[in-house]
Amino acid sequence: MPTIFDLPSSDRAAFPVPEYNVADHEPLPDELLSFDDVLPNISEREVVRHYTALSQKNYSVDTHMYPLGSCTMKYNPKLNERIASFGGFTQLHPLTRADHAQGALEILWELSSMLSEITGMKEFSLAPAAGAHGELAGVMIIKKFFEEKGEKRRIILIPDSAHGTNPASVAMCGFEVRQVPSTREGDVDIRTLERLINDNVAAMMLTNPNTLGLFEQKVIEIASLLHSKGALFYADGANLNALMGKVKVRDMGFDLMHLNLHKTFSTPHGGGGPGAGPIGVSEELTKYLPVPVVIRDGDKFFLDYERKSSIGRIHSFYGNFLICVRAYAYLKRLGASGIKTTAETAVLNANYLRARLKGAFYFPVDRPCMHEFVITDKGLPHGITTNDIAKRILDYNFHAPTVYFPIHVSGAIMIEPTETESKQSLDAFADALLSIRKECEENPELVRNAPFTTPVKRVDAVQAARKPVLTWRK
Ligand SMILES: *Cc1c(COP(=O)(O)O)cnc(C)c1O
Numbered sequence: 001m002p003t004i005f006d007l008p009s010s011d012r013a014a015f016p017v018p019e020y021n022v023a024d025h026e027p028l029p030d031e032l033l034s035f036d037d038v039l040p041n042i043s044e045r046e047v048v049r050h051y052t053a054l055s056q057k058n059y060s061v062d063t064h065m066y067p068l069g070s071c072t073m074k075y076n077p078k079l080n081e082r083i084a085s086f087g088g089f090t091q092l093h094p095l096t097r098a099d100h101a102q103g104a105l106e107i108l109w110e111l112s113s114m115l116s117e118i119t120g121m122k123e124f125s126l127a128p129a130a131g132a133h134g135e136l137a138g139v140m141i142i143k144k145f146f147e148e149k150g151e152k153r154r155i156i157l158i159p160d161s162a163h164g165t166n167p168a169s170v171a172m173c174g175f176e177v178r179q180v181p182s183t184r185e186g187d188v189d190i191r192t193l194e195r196l197i198n199d200n201v202a203a204m205m206l207t208n209p210n211t212l213g214l215f216e217q218k219v220i221e222i223a224s225l226l227h228s229k230g231a232l233f234y235a236d237g238a239n240l241n242a243l244m245g246k247v248k249v250r251d252m253g254f255d256l257m258h259l260n261l262h263k264t265f266s267t268p269h270g271g272g273g274p275g276a277g278p279i280g281v282s283e284e285l286t287k288y289l290p291v292p293v294v295i296r297d298g299d300k301f302f303l304d305y306e307r308k309s310s311i312g313r314i315h316s317f318y319g320n321f322l323i324c325v326r327a328y329a330y331l332k333r334l335g336a337s338g339i340k341t342t343a344e345t346a347v348l349n350a351n352y353l354r355a356r357l358k359g360a361f362y363f364p365v366d367r368p369c370m371h372e373f374v375i376t377d378k379g380l381p382h383g384i385t386t387n388d389i390a391k392r393i394l395d396y397n398f399h400a401p402t403v404y405f406p407i408h409v410s411g412a413i414m415i416e417p418t419e420t421e422s423k424q425s426l427d428a429f430a431d432a433l434l435s436i437r438k439e440c441e442e443n444p445e446l447v448r449n450a451p452f453t454t455p456v457k458r459v460d461a462v463q464a465a466r467k468p469v470l471t472w473r474k
Helices: 044-055 078-084 102-119 131-149 165-172 190-196 219-228 283-288 321-357 386-395 423-442 444-449 461-466
Strands: 123-125 155-159 176-180 201-207 232-237 256-259 279-281 293-297 300-304 373-376 412-415
Touching (some): 078 321, 102 123, 102 256, 102 293, 131 165, 131 279, 131 283, 155 165, 165 176, 165 201, 176 190, 190 219, 201 219, 279 283, 321 373, 321 423, 386 412, 386 423, 386 444
Parallel strands (some): 155 176, 201 232
Antiparallel strands (some): 256 279, 373 412
16 A cells, blocks of 8 residues: 555645735745655545545454463453443543542452452452562562561572563562573473572562463462572463362462453453553462552442552552443453353463474473463475465455464464454464465465465565664655
8 A cells, every 4th residue: 555645646735725815924934835855745535535545454352363472352341341431431630539439449349359259369459550560569579578577588580481471570679680490391490499599589580371371380389499599479360261260379389379351351452552460469468569459448449558568659640540430340251150151261272372383383382271372484395494384374354363373383273263262263373274284284385475465465574673764755
């Protein structure tokens, strides 16, 4: 599609500047009267058509399947959007006195209670604005916990399969990262972990299911190893959609965790919009939660600023309120049994896809997965790579899966269908990948030079990163 500057232009204009009728005036400078050099001469109707056509080129969960592993790009019911847009929520001033905002506070309190019920954590703060922000709050809590005990612990352990935000949060709080390798089965290598744990270890951060979509089989053993040395166990809860209603995070031995409301609980994301990463803690750690925490006294709800060991404020007011409203509406509508079914369906869908792709692609770990799984480009003919597969799938009208993550698996292609896709769309996606696999043998040039049907064809990724063209020049 041509850019707006490349559209055929003549002397048309969207807004002709009227003749001015002021008697005594300095003549306006030419550059104010003529935009010929900077703006294209096209009519308003053409502008509208151009941008409407552009908007229709958007790819989203509302138009297509979006199997991006680790991100949980699922369809989110529009009802929750609608509820979050009610005037009573959107027009509520954040400085409204608590006794005039009881309904809003009740929603926040009930949401935290539901998250506690699902995870087994004693209390949640809804303040963090993203998963990474929740992690930061969590590591600050870990830091404060040991400071108050008068212990100087320097190290936080992180598996090599971890999301990049984990080591970043650790580093931002002044701890050192020690990486724990994975076994060939995709679990944390317990033997190495035993060697790494000592009195200098403050905590371990673990994602379960991990970024390979595998349930960490030794999680209880890891928890007792850490606790035997006085260290804390942090759960990265980004993958909770595989477990909710089935197992409580606290019961696996974790002491604190974050959730991603924008992955698990009905907030659309991917465009960089607002999110929420509530931080939940065990009883022992509640005094460190960021303020304010919403509390209940009888029928009344309050914002509690009086936690003497709190890590302080980490967000203005009480976080991204409307994201919390969406999550609240979602949980209320699903109920306890719906939450369980959601997790079960997410796992079933991933395993169905996995079974359909078996034999055609290489699986670095061959065991039942949770909500997502990883295949790789190992063994593909004619030097075809993960990148080629990701490009070719665009020609089949699918968004590409996550590629080259997790980073400890070479050429990873990480697929998460989510619970919201039907068997028909799962089959269509599997058929597309199987057809591409055939093309790898029969027509490798097609795969290597794809995509052909997208507005932008194959780009030179290195040049695009090194020499990005960010401005339009005539
Ligand atoms: C997405 C994700 C994060 C970071 O969450 P954001 O909300 O993007 O900041 C952390 N860990 C894992 C495993 C994730 O998938």
